Amino acid sequence: MEERIPREDFQRLAELASLELPEEEAEYLRKELNNQMISIEVLESIPIDAETGSAAHGLPYTDFNSPSPREDITSLDPHRQAILDQAPELEEGYIVVPDISHQELE
């Protein structure tokens, strides 16, 4: 049976997700993903007419339940130091990021 997600596509997905995966775990994940893909193919058979819109939320947001837009005012986050304290590496109040490699986009 044709696999929906062959190894090559799976490797690309793992790259996009920034995941280093041991071989055995990768094979388990690929098998489960293929089963999940088969289970969603039923969506292709739903009769959907041109009138049917896309629901970003099930619940409609109208004047009845939506807050007014808030004022566009900047303010300092009160948790600044507590947030910085969580960083694995800090230098003079900045979070240290390792070298960023450069690659040409295809």
Place this chain on the structure above:
Amino acid sequence: MRTCDLPAYTIADLIKTKQISAVEVLDDVLERIRQVDGRPGEVDASPAETEEDLSTIHAFTQVTEEYAREQAGKIDQLIREGVNPGPLAGVPYTAKDIFTVKGIRSTAGSKILSNYFAPYSATVVERMEEAGAVMLGKVNLDEFTYGSSSESSAYKPVPRNPWDTSRVVGGSSGGSAAAVAAGEGAISLGTDTGGSIRHPASFCGTVGLKPTYGRVSRYGLIAFGSSLDCPGPLTRNITDAALALQAIAGQDPRDATSATVPVPDYLAEMEKEIRGMRIGLSEEYFRVTYFDADSLELVESPIDDQIRQAVLSAAGFLAQLGADIVTDVPLPHTKYGVPTYFVISRVEASSNLLRFDGVKYGYRTEESFKDLPELYRKTRGEGFGVEPKLRMLMGIYLSAAQFDKGYYQRALKARALIRQDFDTIFDPRGKYRLDALLTPTAPSTAFPIGSVYGDSVLMQYSDQLTATTNHAGIPGLSFPVGFDRDNLPIGAQVLGPDYSEGSLLRIARAYEIVTEKEAWRGQKPPLIADLDA
């Protein structure tokens, strides 16, 4: 009866009338935790192995005793000063470890957040504390809430069902349901993205309320599916669910999707009579359509007849009280609930999980790395368990332009159709004019630990009867309706139109009163019954 087994409303009343102190209540519930919970979940710890491990509940990832003592002391001080501490004065509660609590480790059940201490508290936690409740600690869950059995947590041992410790607790708010069922807190805060409050409530014999999307703020909730997530309470009775919802509901300026609709008096709504209410039954909710991994086909089968009969019996009791039961209500898109959920929830989950990178906070690999991408890959490969990895990979596959087959757009349209199904049956000028739909909460009772975990598709189909509610954004309330032959709890749920929580509480409360003297109501989890013997 011990204090820890009393309802929240009774505990608050006893404290406010100075018959007992908040510290005394806390002492009793901490003693219960020591008696039944066993070792708390820890990241990378061994799973349950010893006889003691296998016969205890493991609901907690951490008991915050010092924090709780400080809160209980403040409540007692207010009482001494003649100040009313609030409607939940001194009521012990737990929070699913997906809510941030200032200064407390907030892990989402994941290694990648195992060292994260939240700098702020979730709105629901702040509101519980403003109402006088006392937080006992954080309870276990499926990693990042991804699952229906709480087995995917990185924190081992995973929770075990108080009614039979060889069974799962359901999920993903499994620690919440187990804790409430075992008297380890009168209330627990959970979240429901595809059924994660109602499903474990059903498996553990508790009440679980998923509010209308936006009724309760999501601020401070570590996100899964942002268009689906709903915080809500799990309790041992309907009145406590109404009290807890009253405390946490309402607009929050820090969550732009929280609704501006006024919050009614749920206790008053709950006590109204149900005579004349129209309650529907739909055959679509008495069968399951699931993907069979052996034949690779969708298979349809009726749900367990014991569950069907328990729900029909509940409908009979409601009819005795004057409700009109409307049968054969059509909800034709129910069977697409899980496939639609597979798509929408994975796309939203993958977007939410990309922020965890080992740079700003949380776990970072101890291996060497040459540059930033390698740091990301190693940290995320080690820090996430299989469920988050699966959801990210699936979400990226479904949303990346190079693989796009239009499933996401199709799922958004399927969600619109599921919503239309509910709009049709709840339309006050339509053919059905229902106030609520009564259905089983889950297609099965609690299954044995290890029997489904690992089959990610079959596990997802456990949410078949709950996920549609989240797609539509409507509220749902699960409550116990009896036991099966193995003495495992059966849950039913009532679903209603937007912001109809008051009506749902009214129906469930009426059922609770009319079945008060039924023999099954007196049953206790064996672990608790043994303590009382």
